[in-house]
Amino acid sequence: MTFERNPLRYLAFLLLGHLSFGLRAEPVPEQDMKAIYTYNFALYTQWPESDRTHFNICTLNQDEVGLAMRKLEGKRIHGHPVAVVRLSSLDRISDCQILFIGDRATVNLPRINNLLGSEAVLTVSDTPVQNSVGIVIVPDGKRLVFDVNLERCRQAGLKLSSSLLKLARTVVAPPN
Numbered sequence: 001m002t003f004e005r006n007p008l009r010y011l012a013f014l015l016l017g018h019l020s021f022g023l024r025a026e027p028v029p030e031q032d033m034k035a036i037y038t039y040n041f042a043l044y045t046q047w048p049e050s051d052r053t054h055f056n057i058c059t060l061n062q063d064e065v066g067l068a069m070r071k072l073e074g075k076r077i078h079g080h081p082v083a084v085v086r087l088s089s090l091d092r093i094s095d096c097q098i099l100f101i102g103d104r105a106t107v108n109l110p111r112i113n114n115l116l117g118s119e120a121v122l123t124v125s126d127t128p129v130q131n132s133v134g135i136v137i138v139p140d141g142k143r144l145v146f147d148v149n150l151e152r153c154r155q156a157g158l159k160l161s162s163s164l165l166k167l168a169r170t171v172v173a174p175p176n
Contacts, residue, residue, distance in 0.1 A: 033144050034100075034137050035068040038124055041135055041146075042077045042098055044164035048120050048157050054083040055097050060112075061088065062102025065126070069100070094119045101125040101133060109133070120157045131172075134158070138169075145169040 038057065055077040059066035066086040075082045077097075085096065090112060093099055099121050101112065106125060109132040116123070123133040134152040137144055146167075151174035153160055165171050 029068070030139075030144070031064040031068040032071070034065050034126055035072060037137055037144065037146060038065075038069065038098060038100060039072050039075065039077070039082075041122065041124065041164065044161040045122055045153075046159040046161070047078070047097060050120070052097075053080065055080040056083050056085055056095055057098045057100070058085045058087050058093065058096035059100045060090075060093070060102060061105040062100055062126075065100055065102070090115055094121065096121050098122045098124060101127070101129075103127045106132075116156070118155055118157060122156065122158055123152065140169065148172065150174055 042055065042057070057069055057072060059069060063086070066084070069084045072082045073084050085092070087093065087096075090108065093112060093115060097120070099112070099116075101109070101123060103126070105112075106127045106129050109129060112123070113132060122135065124135045124137065125133045126137045128136060128138060131149065132152070134149055134156065136147045136149075138147065139145075147170045148160065148165060148168045149172045150160070150165075151172065154174060
């Protein structure tokens with residue numbers, strides 16, 4: 001099985017590679033880890049059919065993670081080349097497959113959710129706003145974990161794989 005087909009194995013390999021260098025190893029910066037997590041979220045999410053030529057990962061008012069996401073350009077997600085777009089306004093959010101919402105933009109979450117409606121956009125944030133976004137990445141001690149709001153994801157017409165859901169710290173399921 002190739003790393004491209006199993007990105008979690010690739011992530012584990014990447015992390016082990018960094019750990020195996022002993023005392024001289026530099027820790028992976030948190031923003032780089034958030035970019036890797038976001039990439040893996042995309043690989044383990046099924047989007048409705050689209051005629052887009054690129055897979056757009058957008059960041060909204062999140063400069064550090066936005067810069068780290070630039071390293072994803074040239075990679076492929078579901079057969080499409082990744083394009084990273086750093087947004088400063090809400091004008092183009094429906095052009096994104098993933099919208100990473102920075103801390104300064106969380107005050108706009110009601111408006112963001114209203115503008116997106118049922119658009120196939122996975123919303124991700126690193127600010128604890130679980131009820132308003134699909135996935136939240138949060139620190140837990142010296143590591144990052146993530147929480148999933150399945151209701152938000154299903155409203156966007158997205159299907160997250162069971163493999164991804166098993167790795168989540170918590171999964172908030174829609175009411176029956």
